[in-house]
Amino acid sequence: MSEEKRIVKSYEEEMQSLNDDLVKMGSLTESQLSDTIQAIVKIDKEAAENIIKNDAQINELRAKIDDQISTVLVKRAPMAIDLRTTISSLKISHDLERIGDLAKSVAKKIEPLPIDLPQELTGSLKRLGELVQKQLNNVLDAYITKSKDKAIEVWRNDEQVDDLTHIAMNEVANFLGKNKKNLELATHLLFVTKNIERAGDHVTNIAESLYYLIEGEYLEGARPKGKEFVKDK
Amino acid sequence: MTNNKVKIKTEKLDVFYGQKQALKNVNLEIFNREVTALIGPSGCGKSTYIRCINRMNDVIETCKISGSIKIDGQEINNKQIDVVRLRERIGMVFQKPNPFPKSIYDNVAYGPQIHGLADHKDKLDQIVQTSLKKSALWEEVKDRLDEPGTSLSGGQQQRLCIARAISVNPEVILMDEPCSALDPIATAKIEELMEELKKTFTIVIVTHSMAQAVRVSQRTGFFHLGNLIEVDTTDKMFKNPNNKMTQDYITGRFG
Numbered sequence: 001m002s003e004e005k006r007i008v009k010s011y012e013e014e015m016q017s018l019n020d021d022l023v024k025m026g027s028l029t030e031s032q033l034s035d036t037i038q039a040i041v042k043i044d045k046e047a048a049e050n051i052i053k054n055d056a057q058i059n060e061l062r063a064k065i066d067d068q069i070s071t072v073l074v075k076r077a078p079m080a081i082d083l084r085t086t087i088s089s090l091k092i093s094h095d096l097e098r099i100g101d102l103a104k105s106v107a108k109k110i111e112p113l114p115i116d117l118p119q120e121l122t123g124s125l126k127r128l129g130e131l132v133q134k135q136l137n138n139v140l141d142a143y144i145t146k147s148k149d150k151a152i153e154v155w156r157n158d159e160q161v162d163d164l165t166h167i168a169m170n171e172v173a174n175f176l177g178k179n180k181k182n183l184e185l186a187t188h189l190l191f192v193t194k195n196i197e198r199a200g201d202h203v204t205n206i207a208e209s210l211y212y213l214i215e216g217e218y219l220e221g222a223r224p225k226g227k228e229f230v231k232d233k
Numbered sequence: 234m235t236n237n238k239v240k241i242k243t244e245k246l247d248v249f250y251g252q253k254q255a256l257k258n259v260n261l262e263i264f265n266r267e268v269t270a271l272i273g274p275s276g277c278g279k280s281t282y283i284r285c286i287n288r289m290n291d292v293i294e295t296c297k298i299s300g301s302i303k304i305d306g307q308e309i310n311n312k313q314i315d316v317v318r319l320r321e322r323i324g325m326v327f328q329k330p331n332p333f334p335k336s337i338y339d340n341v342a343y344g345p346q347i348h349g350l351a352d353h354k355d356k357l358d359q360i361v362q363t364s365l366k367k368s369a370l371w372e373e374v375k376d377r378l379d380e381p382g383t384s385l386s387g388g389q390q391q392r393l394c395i396a397r398a399i400s401v402n403p404e405v406i407l408m409d410e411p412c413s414a415l416d417p418i419a420t421a422k423i424e425e426l427m428e429e430l431k432k433t434f435t436i437v438i439v440t441h442s443m444a445q446a447v448r449v450s451q452r453t454g455f456f457h458l459g460n461l462i463e464v465d466t467t468d469k470m471f472k473n474p475n476n477k478m479t480q481d482y483i484t485g486r487f488g
Contacts, residue, residue, distance in 0.1 A: 004486040006484065007486065079484055080473065081480055
């Protein structure tokens with residue numbers, strides 16, 4: 001990474017502000033996701049409402065970042081590390097926004113859930129949620145420190161996310177198997193599980209964009225995959 | 234991209250202007266029918282380098298050159314070489330359009346005449362027409378060939394200079410900041426033209442516009458203080474250069 005400052009001060013400031021906004025967006029998304037995991041485990045409907053409301057802030061930031069990026073592209077025709085930073089920021093901000101959306105849609109699923117959700121159903125979900133939360137936290141740390149190794153680690157850990165998703169889904173399936181009346185609840189929980197897993201996929205995308213930003217090359221090979229849900233049913 | 238053969242091979246090139254060393258051990262390969270862009274801050278040696286290729290530095294008395302420059306394997310950096318013949322093979326276009334104070338027709342006809350490429354008027358007419366067509370100027374000047382070259386706009390004058398350069402069928406065209414005195418439309422026309430010209434000629438362009446280097450070239454070399462710091466495909470150079478100095482220069486961190 002280049003430590004020298006750019007000769008054009010306003011360019012330096014534009015890139016700094018882009019970076020700051022992306023970090024801010026990252027931390028907002030992080031707290032939205034962690035609040036969502038908390039809320040689903042506790043079936044906290046009030047928190048869910050706040051999460052739904054707060055999503056707008058993430059969207060606003062994304063729009064601001066989009067705008068900043070088009071300005072940098074048209075004004076500066078960025079090259080090399082600046083080009084990669086700009087492109088990666090665009091992609092990362094979109095992934096963060098999607099994570100925000102997924103958190104919001106999980107929060108929306110909390111409303112119809114019964115307050116006394118059986119413990120057996122939330123255990124794996126909680127573990128999955130916490131893992132994805134940790135993954136997001138790690139990838140944002142990696143972004144701030146521009147750590148290639150951390151980015152790779154996050155990328156590799158997606159396998160664990162897939163495995164936990166598989167376990168959580170099996171639990172819901174078993175719950176449904178016990179009593180067909182559980183169908184509606186099970187459907188909600190399957191959606192929730194799937195959405196959290198997809199948030200994990202976006203975290204992995206961010207790790208890929210970050211790797212490109214740092215190395216100028218794409219992470220090679222297919223992302224590691226966990227066991228497929230359907231396989232051992 | 235490098236299924237191409239090397240057209241110009243430079244090895245251990247040192248250039249001195251008096252005590253000042255302008256180029257330091259430059260090793261560079263220019264590929265056939267490609268556009269190679271040379272970038273770097275003012276005084277870095279990029280113009281000095283291209284002026285070695287057609288021996289333009291010969292006219293500077295204090296200039297001393299050592300090392301090897303081979304064109305198609307033939308050494309051109311020695312006393313035996315016929316410089317006039319060399320400059321027929323290596324055309325040049327400069328920063329400021331510099332048409333001769335002659336008619337549009339004569340500007341283009343001059344080279345073929347002195348190099349004896351046309352033995353009769355019809356042949357000369359044909360060369361002038363082809364050259365002006367190749368330089369994308371024909372349609373604009375065909376009805377005013379006897380007007381002075383200097384009556385044209387800046388961009389047209391530059392295309393006239395390109396027509397003049399290609400009229401003698403060169404193998405290589407050297408361009409020293411050919412668009413720096415032109416407006417964006419005239420620049421676009423020259424760039425468009427280069428796209429066409431590179432099918433026939435090997436082009437080396439010195440440019441201060443990074444964006445232009447990206448647009449027109451397949452390969453880029455970065456010079457700094459007389460050293461060739463890095464040369465690679467243009468794509469690699471501007472997306473992910475290997476050298477930190479290249480990166481700092483193209484991202485505007487020094488210059």
